[in-house]
Amino acid sequence: MTDLIFLGIGSDSLSSSLFVMDMEGQYKINDIFNVSLTSSFFVLGSNIDDKIFQFILKPMFVYRPFGTGLEGFYVGLYSNVGWQSLDSWDEKESWADIGFGINSGYKWIFNNGFTLQLGTGIGKTWTLSDRTDYSFLNSDGRITLPNLDILILDFKLGYSFAARV
Numbered sequence: 001m002t003d004l005i006f007l008g009i010g011s012d013s014l015s016s017s018l019f020v021m022d023m024e025g026q027y028k029i030n031d032i033f034n035v036s037l038t039s040s041f042f043v044l045g046s047n048i049d050d051k052i053f054q055f056i057l058k059p060m061f062v063y064r065p066f067g068t069g070l071e072g073f074y075v076g077l078y079s080n081v082g083w084q085s086l087d088s089w090d091e092k093e094s095w096a097d098i099g100f101g102i103n104s105g106y107k108w109i110f111n112n113g114f115t116l117q118l119g120t121g122i123g124k125t126w127t128l129s130d131r132t133d134y135s136f137l138n139s140d141g142r143i144t145l146p147n148l149d150i151l152i153l154d155f156k157l158g159y160s161f162a163a164r165v
Helices: none
Strands: 002-013 016-028 033-046 051-063 072-087 092-109 114-128 149-159
Touching (some): 033 072, 072 114
Antiparallel strands (some): 002 016, 002 149, 016 033, 033 051, 051 072, 072 092, 092 114, 114 149
């Protein structure tokens, strides 16, 4: 199954622009176990040459205790690997992130193939840098704090190419 989760281009003012893309593919091993890979991309830029770039890969092992295949209740264990850069008029810096976490939620697959997934989670990400002020919203929806990642609401709309079972 492939979900196009979020794709957006927007502007919060005349001086900055935002581009976010988040794609997920999920493969059913059997009715209880799935694997998933999410790719997240985030760019925020402005006219005064401030740019933030972020790219995250998140492989996940998905457990569906009720044997419902690609839909229904799930618990997921994931790792995340990311790269970020900040380019502004007074500083240029790049750093890598690595982490892991757990999430849970529910996925619906409708008769026409469209999907809706709601979830939440918690984890930990380590920033491989001397940077100390990295607490912000990540492109995959996590809020990164110094000692904790919080995924308040994982809301995904998509399409399942697999036949409903």
